[in-house]
Amino acid sequence: MSEQWRRFIAGENTVSGVEPIILRSWQRSRERRVNYRLVKDTDILPAPLLRERCQAQESLVQAAEQVLPYIYRLLQGQNYMVILCDFEGYILKVVGDPPFLTRAQQVQLSPGANWREDVRGTNAIGTSISEGTAVKVLGWEHYVQENHFLSCWAAPVRNPQGKIVGVLDISGESGQRNSRFLEIALIGAKMIEQNLLLAELQKEAAISQRGLQLAGAMLRQGFIVIDNKGVIKEINQQGAQLLGKRREEIIGNTVGDVFDNTKSILFSHKRLDLQFEDNAGKEIDSRLIRVTSPEGRLLGSVGVLNLTRANVDPIESSCWVGNCAKSKQVLDIAARAAAVNVSVLLQGESGTGKEVIARYIHQLSDRREGPFVALNCAALPPNLIESELFGYAEGAFTGAKKGGQPGKFELADGGTIFLDEIGDMPANVQVALLRLLQEREVCRIGDHKVRKINVRVIAATHKDLEKLVKTGLFRLDLYYRLKVVTINLPPLRERIEDIYDLVPYFVSKACQNMGKPLLEVDREIYPYLLAYHWPGNVRELENIITGMVALAGGPQITVADLPPELRQNLFCSTKVEEGALLEEKTRLAIIEALQKTKGKIAPAARLLGMGRTTLYRKLKEYNLLK
Ligand SMILES: Nc1ncnc2c1ncn2[C@@H]1O[C@H](COP(=O)(O)OP(=O)(O)OP(=O)(O)O)[C@@H](O)[C@H]1O
Known part of the structure; x- marks a missing residue:
């Protein structure tokens, strides 16, 4: 038993030969009337409360998860334990050599116990919180007599904002001095701090990423984010649709990989503009602005993709105009159909606004952020409809594109497909379409891979489908699948x-x-x-x-x-x-x-x-x- 400790307990205020940090802590312990003989354990959390506390300090616990065993491995077999405490001194986690863990438990150096200075007097955990610094407390330096068998080294853990959120402590039997233990505790605390910083950065990145996705979904134009190496980091559905690809096929690839038929790519530290043609020969324009770091370093570009003015489909920007009783009736049924996820059949003469209503339903539905893909079955040669709808694999036929091509159904995943002039669909494609609607999965021509898809089908026809069914030109089972809701569009004269x-x-x-x-x-x-x-x-x-x-x-x-x-x-x-x-x-x-x-x-x-x-x-x- 140290002489200095006994003299201090006997009432002396300044005793020589004691580290100043320890003496300050002894004085605080005396002021707070800590019992130097024995601590009454009133502040020990029962298991459910300890669980709650660990949940509340989830980021600290997670940040320390790998660190505690790592530090323990450095000391294993020497009768030590490694402790994680929260900012209030509660022990959350321990790892250690079993014999020492048992001994430590006798003085409540175990999960749930509180080792704040005002509860247990001078100790490495509580004193490092009070002093805001790393501290070692050896043997008799502990204020409470029953803890004199301990030697402890502790370092506070700070969050990225500099606030103390916890403590990493190493404890063992007194007498086994080790001059490097304070360093090890400091390294452990630093590792936890770095994990906390990483988690915070990841969270911020996730928020920015999600924010970009939502902003993109709100735009009618294509929206693209490219990094300084030309890798596409984000593109919205509209942008992907303009390029005739799926978002997943674009994100992570470089500009050069994605934009085939690129007319000109200017990619330098001054400008980044693109003008290119899509597969159908439509010109697409991009307006990109540079994103730079505060020091002016080029980080990438962000911008919008548009069809060039001459290629803008006028229907893109149209809406249903007309307010007569018949128009109101059409809009009413369309709105009710939009609210439920069923197939819709639009019937009406040519030019009565079937596509306008199809887009209206898509916009009102909860798929509005997904793609709207239209295909006119009468505008394509019958032998091409199947590959347009379902896509094809590389080498599926002569002239097939390298890497294959997704079909309209894949492109419409998460959104709506509008099949105009469905009455002109060839018999073999009707069979494949029926299968797709039943199974909700698509397989590219010449491919084995089956892809799950989630698409609402809106079909339209100016022909009398019922008559086509009677004459055997249209499958009855497909007809019933498509006409869950039928909307008849009145001609303009009505x-x-x-x-x-x-x-x-x-x-x-x-x-x-x-x-x-x-x-x-x-x-x-x-x-x-x-x-x-x-x-x-x-x-x-x-x-x-x-x-x-x-x-x-x-x-x-x-x-x-x-x-x-x-x-x-x-x-x-x-x-x-x-x-x-x-x-x-x-x-x-x-x-x-x-x-x-x-x-x-x-x-x-x-x-x-x-x-x-x-x-x-x-x-x-x-x-x-x-
Ligand atoms: N109620 C409406 N309000 C505004 N524009 C309309 C309306 N109905 C039709 N249109 C316009 O008329 C044109 C033809 O419409 P749409 O293509 O939707 O008709 P459709 O029935 O699908 O024709 P088709 O059967 O020939 O494909 C489009 O330019 C569209 O903008």
Whole structure:
């Protein structure tokens, strides 16, 4: 028993020959009235509370998981133990030589016990927390007598922000001095700190990565992130779709590997721009900006991919326009179909907006962040449909691309596939499609690998599929699989009132595409448009309006701009149509008069040459009264 310790306990305040750090700790222990003979163990966590504490300090425990056994291996067989404590001095984990662990347990140097200084007086764990530094406490330097058989070395563990989050301690029987143990404890604590830093960086990287993915999913354009070695780190579904590949096939590969047919790649420390053609010969443009470190080092690039203006598919930016009762009914069924993950069959004449509705369903569904892939079965030679839909393996046939090619179903994974003109699908492909819909898996032509896919199918046809089934041209089982929900799209002539919405929409769309200022629409053109039969439906209306906008000389499109077949049509109308036209002309005249008189009834009636009561009656009749 050391003389100094006895003199201090007897009441002396300053005793020579004691390390200052130990003396300071003795004084704190005395001030806090720690019993130097024996500690009453009131602060020992029962197993469930200890488990909770370990869970709360999960990052520390995980960071130390490999370190504790590593340090122990350096000391194994010499009767030592290695201890991990949290920032409050609770022992969380121990590894050690069994005989010493048993001895240590007698003084509660075991999991759940608290070794803070104010509980157990001077000890390596508690004193290193109080002093915020590595410390060794040997034999009699322990304030509590029953701990004099111990020699301990401890170093605090700090988080990346510099806060003490725990302690790594090495303890053994006193007398076995080892001058290197404090260093070993310090190395152990450093290793835990580095693991904590690594975990924090990984967490931050995961947040940034996920953030990039979500930001990409919110964009309608392609979105790409490339590192300074040209490796693609991230691309969204839209970008992958533009390149005709799956995201997984792109991420991790270099720009050179992914962009075949690259027209020009400028990849230097100053610029990084790409312009290339996809397989269908569409030009794709990228607008990339450099990402640099605070010191100006090039880290990579981030940017958007777009079809060049000439290749932009106008339907991409279209939405359903029209608000008549029939339109509302279509939108209502579409919205209800979108909410459930079932196949949808769209039936309607050509140009009635089947693709518009298919996209609407996709956008409303919870697949909206996934791809929308369209394939027109009538636009491809029958022998190509199968490979387009299911893809092919390398060497599947002469001319097959190196590395093979994914099919539309693979590209649509996680999203929606729109199969237009399904009635034109060859019989052999119908069989394969049915199998795919049943098994929910796809196998590229000439390949053995089966890939699971998760795709919603929306099929469309202008043909009478039921008739095709009866004549044996379409499989009954496939027909039933596809028509879980059927939506019939009315031709434009059955929702003719929508012309009042469609015309201004197409005018503004055309003006925007042609870079013209917005043209006004002379209401005189409506009777002509309403009287026409629209065999080509909405597509024909859009084409006519686009043509009128292109040729319009003034700030307004007028009857004079109408193509001859529409102007003639008004004069060739039947008696019934004439009556309807007269009504429409009256309605337009009333609207115009009210516009001129700023809604005042009496002057409008005067302008129109009718009595006020007649004007009121007409307003009611035409539903113009607000
Ligand atoms: N309700 C609508 N609102 C806005 N645009 C529409 C509407 N219906 C059709 N269109 C436009 O008409 C054109 C034809 O539409 P879409 O391609 O969807 O028709 P479809 O029925 O799929 O035709 P097809 O059977 O010939 O493939 C597109 O340019 C589309 O933007």
